[in-house]
Amino acid sequence: MRTIIECVPNISEGKDRASIDAIAAAVRGVTGVRLLDVSSDASHNRSVLTFVGDGPAVRAGVLALFEAALSRIDLRSHRGEHPRMGAVDVVPFIPIRGSSVEQCVALSREVGEEVARRFGVPVFLYEESASSEKRRNLADVRKGQFEGFSEKMKDALWSPDFGPAAPHASAGAVAMGARAFLIAYNINLGTRDLTIADRIAKAIRHLSGGFRYVKAMGVELADRGLVQVSINMTNYRKTPLHRVFDCVRSEADRHGVPIVGSEIVGLTPAEALYMAAEHYLRLERFSAEQVLETKLLEEEG
Amino acid sequence: MRTIIECVPNISEGKDRASIDAIAAAVRGVTGVRLLDVSSDASHNRSVLTFVGDGPAVRAGVLALFEAALSRIDLRSHRGEHPRMGAVDVVPFIPIRGSSVEQCVALSREVGEEVARRFGVPVFLYEESASSEKRRNLADVRKGQFEGFSEKMKDALWSPDFGPAAPHASAGAVAMGARAFLIAYNINLGTRDLTIADRIAKAIRHLSGGFRYVKAMGVELADRGLVQVSINMTNYRKTPLHRVFDCVRSEADRHGVPIVGSEIVGLTPAEALYMAAEHYLRLERFSAEQVLETKLLEEEG
Numbered sequence: 001m002r003t004i005i006e007c008v009p010n011i012s013e014g015k016d017r018a019s020i021d022a023i024a025a026a027v028r029g030v031t032g033v034r035l036l037d038v039s040s041d042a043s044h045n046r047s048v049l050t051f052v053g054d055g056p057a058v059r060a061g062v063l064a065l066f067e068a069a070l071s072r073i074d075l076r077s078h079r080g081e082h083p084r085m086g087a088v089d090v091v092p093f094i095p096i097r098g099s100s101v102e103q104c105v106a107l108s109r110e111v112g113e114e115v116a117r118r119f120g121v122p123v124f125l126y127e128e129s130a131s132s133e134k135r136r137n138l139a140d141v142r143k144g145q146f147e148g149f150s151e152k153m154k155d156a157l158w159s160p161d162f163g164p165a166a167p168h169a170s171a172g173a174v175a176m177g178a179r180a181f182l183i184a185y186n187i188n189l190g191t192r193d194l195t196i197a198d199r200i201a202k203a204i205r206h207l208s209g210g211f212r213y214v215k216a217m218g219v220e221l222a223d224r225g226l227v228q229v230s231i232n233m234t235n236y237r238k239t240p241l242h243r244v245f246d247c248v249r250s251e252a253d254r255h256g257v258p259i260v261g262s263e264i265v266g267l268t269p270a271e272a273l274y275m276a277a278e279h280y281l282r283l284e285r286f287s288a289e290q291v292l293e294t295k296l297l298e299e300e301g
Numbered sequence: 302m303r304t305i306i307e308c309v310p311n312i313s314e315g316k317d318r319a320s321i322d323a324i325a326a327a328v329r330g331v332t333g334v335r336l337l338d339v340s341s342d343a344s345h346n347r348s349v350l351t352f353v354g355d356g357p358a359v360r361a362g363v364l365a366l367f368e369a370a371l372s373r374i375d376l377r378s379h380r381g382e383h384p385r386m387g388a389v390d391v392v393p394f395i396p397i398r399g400s401s402v403e404q405c406v407a408l409s410r411e412v413g414e415e416v417a418r419r420f421g422v423p424v425f426l427y428e429e430s431a432s433s434e435k436r437r438n439l440a441d442v443r444k445g446q447f448e449g450f451s452e453k454m455k456d457a458l459w460s461p462d463f464g465p466a467a468p469h470a471s472a473g474a475v476a477m478g479a480r481a482f483l484i485a486y487n488i489n490l491g492t493r494d495l496t497i498a499d500r501i502a503k504a505i506r507h508l509s510g511g512f513r514y515v516k517a518m519g520v521e522l523a524d525r526g527l528v529q530v531s532i533n534m535t536n537y538r539k540t541p542l543h544r545v546f547d548c549v550r551s552e553a554d555r556h557g558v559p560i561v562g563s564e565i566v567g568l569t570p571a572e573a574l575y576m577a578a579e580h581y582l583r584l585e586r587f588s589a590e591q592v593l594e595t596k597l598l599e600e601e602g
Contacts, residue, residue: 269592276581286564290569
């Protein structure tokens with residue numbers, strides 16, 4: 001698998017096991033798709049599917065998902081704690097290997113157009129695929145939810161990027177778009193002083209003058225007697241882990257505080273770790289092709 | 302593929318394309334085996350196959366290799382520049398993931414016993430699998446080569462670990478054993494003074510008091526106006542890249558010389574790079590299971 005794109009659709013069904021299984025099976029049955037995970041939350045009444053493949057496989061996977069979900073989910077009777085506007089609520093496309101954000105933007109447009117045409121569901125492009133700044137943030141797009149979408153879409157500001165000018169009767173509308181892989185990364189400081197973690201979070205986050213692709217806040221780890229700079233790395237290719245780590249170290253030094261450790265919460269692409277190794281070992285001409293496991297993944301064709 | 306063992310058999314045929322292809326096809330045809338590379342050298346009259354799989358798959362791959370090689374290679378008419386004692390000359394087993402050197406030693410013994418029993422070829426265990434220190438070094442085991450092996454094996458010191466007390470008429474004998482993955486790693490210094498690279502090589506190599514799993518020498522890079530510490534990392538799990546890099550940096554500092562860069566020549570297991578990232582980022586509780594690509598490799602079962 002030379003190209004790996006991750007797709008993480010959220011569907012508005014988190015209780016009915018038979019429906020969730022049927023929808024997952026539809027995705028799993030697509031040639032070239034690997035379904036890695038299905039997480040359901042009953043109180044949210046929502047499930048998140050994680051699958052990967054190259055562009056054509058992911059496209060086919062999303063279409064299979066819509067086909068299965070639209071016949072099983074009716075938002076008119078849907079109740080759950082999580083805000084939603086569609087049976088298939090949001091479909092993010094994330095480049096992992098051999099693909100760029102730009103290519104995933106193109107893919108989201110292509111798949112969005114096809115979804116609108118084939119299923120009559122209005123499609124809103126969001127995040128990197130957004131057609132205007134107003135549509136970049138998912139919360140803004142989703143505002144009003146399923147119940148308010150007929151009214152919302154009457155405003156020309158909220159005409160869809162693809163598809164009909166009104167929501168689908170049972171399936172509502174969907175947000176689709178490309179975004180970079182998000183790494184949850186925390187750095188632990190050898191102090192109980194939360195104000196230091198807060199100050200460092202402020203120093204590194206985009207909002208207050210820091211790195212473009214960093215969100216951060218200070219958190220107390222009472223049980224360990226430490227504080228933590230809790231970070232969302234929203235684009236590890238452009239703002240890499242090692243650069244943020246070194247910046248935090250420098251800021252912590254200035255307070256006379258050591259870095260006790262750091263942690264990656266959940267998944268990371270291998271590339272993020274290769275970049276750190278490459279930086280600190282000062283590797284020249286390094287390529288992921290030199291990694292044995294890369295060859296194994298490619299062998300599959 | 303949860304367990305990945307690499308097997309790199311060397312066979313005494315490097316010219317006859319039909320034979321090489323047939324032997325490669327026999328290995329490729331084994332379920333669970335991935336043949337990653339076949340490199341042939343006509344003047345050596347020798348080919349190196351690289352394949353991976355879990356223990357049972359690698360075992361089946363080696364048996365298929367012997368079956369195909371013994372019917373096509375007759376050492377009585379073999380000429381080539383590279384020393385050799387067998388039609389299948391040497392079979393190294395290398396743990397990559399989910400396997401230890403110890404487990405590969407056990408695998409080499411199991412496969413060696415089966416090869417001896419099924420094909421009547423005497424098997425000598427070498428490297429980590431060696432039954433005595435005298436047999437650890439492949440060059441010592443191979444000394445005398447095919448033509449001298451009848452005589453050599455009359456000495457009780459050179460009775461085989463498995464199989465008959467005399468070489469196979471056409472296939473000679475084979476060395477089999479476990480060894481760690483070897484990473485070729487070079488560190489470039491910002492000076493033209495070769496004596497500094499030599500001194501640092503001496504400081505880090507096992508032979509002269511350095512790290513247990515490091516071989517190193519100084520090399521001149523005339524075209525770049527630099528010198529290089531050229532390193533073979535013979536066990537990156539026990540002597541990791543980052544520890545050697547930091548030691549070289551410290552020694553270079555003492556000479557007032559900067560590290561310009563480093564390079565990995567050829568392949569590396571992903572783990573070696575994860576270990577460097579883990580070290581420098583001070584990662585806590587990191588596991589390769591957190592890497593998305595690991596999940597992809599495991600999905601295949």
